[in-house]
Amino acid sequence: MLRLEKRPVPSRFWTIMTPVVAVVATMVAGGLLFAFLGKDPVAAIRTIFWDPIFSEFAWYYRAQLLVKAAPLILIALGLSLGFRAGIWNIGAEGQYIVGAITGAAVGLAFYPLDAWYIFPLMILAGALGGWAWAMIPALLKIRFGTNEILVSLMLVYVAEQLLAKMSLGLLKNPDGHGFPGSRNFQEYPSAHNVELIEGTGMHGGVLAGFIAVIAAYVLLNRHILGYQIRLTGQSARAARFAGVRPKLLVAFCLGTSGALAGLAGLFEVAGPAGQITIDFNVGYGFTAIIVAFLGRLHPVGILLAGLLMALTYVGGEIAQANLRLPAAAIQAFQGMLLFFLLGFDVLANYRIRPIKREVA
């Protein structure tokens, strides 16, 4: 028999290695799943992980990679701050939607004016929208001690209804012949989130993602607030003695993650998506939770994890087209990845030792 012995400090080696092991394990288990669905497992795994980067159409897919990774990285970075301190914002999907709505609303309000300041204003509005939506659970937690997990999640459903209302009502394209959905930003240059370098998928959101990675790294490693976040996560009581104000931390972590999710929503609606529609959100806010954990709540890790998760999205789409693999299979695949990751984490926190038979 085996027993677990708690490590005094988590193993550095295993902290870095568990995501790798988890990805490999998910490939094996995912292969079994695909085989069970009657697909060739090797072909499916190769399509998902290899084709987007190295196949003959890779030039197209590589651009898609950045487009998909940008929102995931932006949202996951924000979430990771809170997760480190034990503040669970799982309503990023809602903040993403609201950020897109407010940002788009500002852009549409200026239509058809042509001015340089419109897009910056939209960015600001998007971040503010997401921030405000996340401050609802934050304020309720600060004032009443309400569970932020449930409130932030409930607000996702509220945001979805709001999105439906907006795309059918207030933000509907007046020239759209009655179809739901707003004007398309791709046809409105002043408000369009353009590709900065042709054919790379490198748009404003990707740039914002990279900046956020650096900012988060500096915050966590060089700033007192980052120290306080990490301290609270390791011992909330010790943090109180060290002068951390927990309420401030709740507001900061939830607010920042909301603002980043709102930004992601704005860049998506003004760029790749192009318009506000009923089915604008595709679950980035939830997948970002997986990205945050897969990246070990570390900014650089999240950057890599976001790219990997984007790979499964892009690869999943190819597999859908080429192998007729159902879209849901990728979702199950991503969920499985988080399971394996959490399971293998035991190696980082505990030593596994054989039980020695002892005589009392």
Next chain:
Amino acid sequence: MDLSAINPLVLIASLMVAATPILLAAIGELVVEKSGVLNLGVEGMMITGAICGFAIAVESSSPWLGLLAAAGGGALLALVFGVLTQFFLSNQVATGLALTLFGLGLSALLGQGYAGIKPPPSPRLDVPFLADLPVLGRVLFQHDYMVYISILIVACVWAVLKYTRAGLILRAVGESHDAAHALGYKVVRIRLMAIAFGGACAGLGGAYLSLIRVPQWTEGMTAGAGWIALAIVVFASWRPWGVLLGAYLFGGVTVLQLNLQAAGLELPVEYLSMAPYLITILVLVIMSADRGRAALNAPAALGKIFHASS
């Protein structure tokens, strides 16, 4: 708007049906939380139960087999959570979220080809004698079996927790796993059983949605019901009859909102559809504002990792 179109008696009757899925999921989660485990994967287990039950019921054309399969599917998925949190000592919040994400994907995968099919009808139970009562009989005693079974489960959970030794041990494990361990109780085994029970109940709740309430299979059809069940456990301050009250109140809100939509209230449909979620938030705020009482009933070891050092 024509408010007279809303018949209060029909409202009460349909309230019981609307509340049953959440009631089932919530009473299961109550047992899990009483054992000191916070399983946030209720939504995932519910939707998995919904499709397991639906698929089996369609294939076997027996709603009972379907419900049984739903309970089994929910319990099986819950045990994945159980193994990860109890043996691999993973974070319960994160693992619960993973369970929900995985469950949503898995159910969509399993449910391919089941969209748009009608499930076999479920038998109705006219409670003998009572069903013949004027007015009341029609409102309270002419539902399908699961409505009564769910109330029965609540009663059983209440009785077991309050009056039996098994219930005492379960609560002891939830209050202080270290003390329970020191007394020789198998903490991990007891928690695994509670987790499996919670999964089975959530699965049943999901199947009730897909087999009886809707009855149809659509992707993501639980639409947050599992999360609302979690909120209802908090609302009930971890008391079984409180769960019943919370679920029925919530069912009432849902039904009333649907009726108002039908009656042509001036408010747009989208805003009315927000109501259940907004009211859940409101209820959570009211409950948590009264900190002393809420904290009194919460199991002390809720969400804490149990690692036996010896």
